[in-house]
Amino acid sequence: MYSEKTPIIQHAETPKIKLNDGRKIPVIGFGTWKIPIEVAAGQVDQAIELGFSHIDTAQAYRNETEAGQAIRESGLSRDEIWVTTKWSGLDGKGPRQSAEESLEKLGLKYIDLLLIHHPRLANGDIPAAWAEFEKLQADGLVKSIGVSNFEIEDLKILLKDAKVKPVLNQILFHPYVYSSKAPLIEFLAENDIAFEAYSGLIPLTSRPGGPADKPVDAIANRLSIAPEQVLLAWVIAHSGIPITTSSKAERVKNYLQVPFIKLTKEDVASIDAAGKKGEEVGGAKWYASRFALGGLIGLSGVVAFRQVCGF
């Protein structure tokens, strides 16, 4: 499974998905959340060196400078690498100030995709925040604009007045939230909005021993691949764009093979069914109860969502 022989993917080999603004995004991305500053440049450099052409960062991750260093020193031309960052509302900064600072830290002339990190950042006025995003796009600071952690109601509010549709919504998506996210996924598809899936490896990282292990391990054994590859292939089978990360070279190489792994309908259905079984604990309901608990013990909503969203 982890072998020095795992081939290295060339950047242009990663398949791309066409977004509703006509631009094409590589179907798997490498994220920088929780990577400490002192190793961030090295880990992003390793990911790009091994073939990643899609980097996902955020104002809140506080390592845009290091990610930018690795991107600039990669030797790739600007159009060979896709860079997403997010307006996270840090220090009360608005979208334009955040985008300008991101550009400076990344050392880039434009951002491929800028996301509203969470709907609560709009302080109850999603249309106004989105209008600022549309202006950033019109002014050429960003090529594509999108959202993250938006629910159906948030999207309906945004779409009512939007001149430009978000190209995608970056959301928590793994087997243990699969059934509760299904209406959102359907709404996105109906509106030609793609989705990116973060924390897709939760069945391995924070919930090992859950019901998804059995089908995931069985598929991994049958195809002689790693369980994390099965889970990321499951995301792609649901038309999602997985955003993942790793400090380990062999895992990074394995991730890049994922777009070429074909799961059967039965494989996908077996993980869906196991995910549903595990939804009661550790899935959406579990997160919802965490938020509720946050309210009860006096944490602000912002602090509670930051625990899940990475800042």
Ligand SMILES: NC(=O)c1ccc[n+]([C@@H]2O[C@H](COP(=O)([O-])OP(=O)(O)OC[C@H]3O[C@@H](n4cnc5c(N)ncnc54)[C@H](OP(=O)(O)O)[C@@H]3O)[C@@H](O)[C@H]2O)c1
């Ligand atoms: N928009 C948002 O609100 C939001 C929220 C969270 C995340 N994100 C984005 O999504 C990215 C990925 O998030 P994530 O870290 O939660 O994703 P993930 O893909 O679920 O987890 C990645 C982690 O899994 C570990 N891992 C891989 N295979 C494993 C295995 N077999 N057993 C145990 N651990 C394993 C890796 O550790 P090793 O280093 O040991 O390989 C790595 O740290 C972030 O960096 C960020 O860019 C966005």
